[in-house]
Amino acid sequence: xxxxxxxxxxxxxxxxNEEQTIRAVISDVQKIVNQIIVIDDGSNDQTxxxxxxxxxxxxxxxxxxxxxxxxxxxxxxxxKNKADIIVTMDADGQHKAENIAxxxxxxxxxxxxxxxxxxxxxxxxxxxxxxxxxxNHLANFITYLIYGIKTTDSQSGLRAFSSAALKKIELTxxxxxxxxxxxxEIKDKNLRLVEVPIPAIYTSYSLSKGQSFTTGVKxxxxxxxxxxx
Amino acid sequence: MILIQILxxxxxxxxxxxxxxxxxxxxxxxxxxxxxxIFWIGAxxxxxxxxxxxxxxxxxxxxxxxxxxxxxxxxxxxxxIFYLTVRLRVIERQITEIVRKISLEKEEKRRN
Numbered sequence: 193x194x195x196x197x198x199x200x201x202x203x204x205x206x207x208x209n210e211e212q213t214i215r216a217v218i219s220d221v222q223k224i225v226n227q228i229i230v231i232d233d234g235s236n237d238q239t240x241x242x243x244x245x246x247x248x249x250x251x252x253x254x255x256x257x258x259x260x261x262x263x264x265x266x267x268x269x270x271x272k273n274k275a276d277i278i279v280t281m282d283a284d285g286q287h288k289a290e291n292i293a294x295x296x297x298x299x300x301x302x303x304x305x306x307x308x309x310x311x312x313x314x315x316x317x318x319x320x321x322x323x324x325x326x327x328n329h330l331a332n333f334i335t336y337l338i339y340g341i342k343t344t345d346s347q348s349g350l351r352a353f354s355s356a357a358l359k360k361i362e363l364t365x366x367x368x369x370x371x372x373x374x375x376x377e378i379k380d381k382n383l384r385l386v387e388v389p390i391p392a393i394y395t396s397y398s399l400s401k402g403q404s405f406t407t408g409v410k411x412x413x414x415x416x417x418x419x420x421x
Numbered sequence: 422m423i424l425i426q427i428l429x430x431x432x433x434x435x436x437x438x439x440x441x442x443x444x445x446x447x448x449x450x451x452x453x454x455x456x457x458x459i460f461w462i463g464a465x466x467x468x469x470x471x472x473x474x475x476x477x478x479x480x481x482x483x484x485x486x487x488x489x490x491x492x493x494x495x496x497x498x499x500x501x502i503f504y505l506t507v508r509l510r511v512i513e514r515q516i517t518e519i520v521r522k523i524s525l526e527k528e529e530k531r532r533n
Contacts, residue, residue, distance in 0.1 A: 231524075249528060249532070250528060251524040251525060251527075251528045252524050252527065252528070253520050253521070253524050254520055254523060254524070255520065257516075257517050257520060261517045261520075261521070264521070265521045265524055265525070268521065268525060269525060269528070272525065364514060366513060366514075366517065417506070417510075
């Protein structure tokens, strides 16, 4: 689909102890995209080995730094590898590679600089649990309060960036606050944001890997701290 | 001298001795050493002559000199916590930078 085109798409997969799902995620993406970049955030398991054996690029943090730091490493790697469109995708298997084409469409048609795959915009059969949905609305509201950007899925892990946009934005987040920091940059750098509905697959595995209320509260305080310092 | 004064003086002398050791082993700069030296000597003076702070208390409209010291100590503590938080963030970012750089270079080497 996006192979053999005149633009290079790179998919960044941040992974921390994902040996159970990483193989399936990589082989799913390999059908569609040539350039896959796995950032192993200091896993203690076989995540890196599995990914390396599948022939994809693997960048390895020597110890665990957090999602924000991991994505930023991924962006640096993708830009180094001369990607034109950079997609981020979770390693827990909740996103499907078949949605990538739809996700990057607004960037190819130059209608957007950044695209977010929104799980709440999706009208089909999806199973975001009620509590999750509530946290998500809360996070969206906080994002609106702090940055003044209305979004339906501020915490989505499936995003696409044009390389030009990625070169403009400046990120310093360490952990989960990266999602909100991206919104700050969209606003500060006047970037065009488009949301595309995407289904998300919730398994007990991906739920155990996602954000809890406690990490949400911690993220909120780190956001405030980021504003102060 | 009352007991609490003796305890405080012993504590301050202990802190000063640690400070001196740190200066000798170059763990603290001379400027930092001097600032802390003046701070702890000042603390010692206040411990020995607590009445000296009553003047400050009257000036500021606080009841007792001892209260002024507690207020200032609290402000100082909060400042230090703030300072440490900022420093910690800076160090966290620096470590992240190093880890990122190493991960980028290593993968490139593995590929070539």
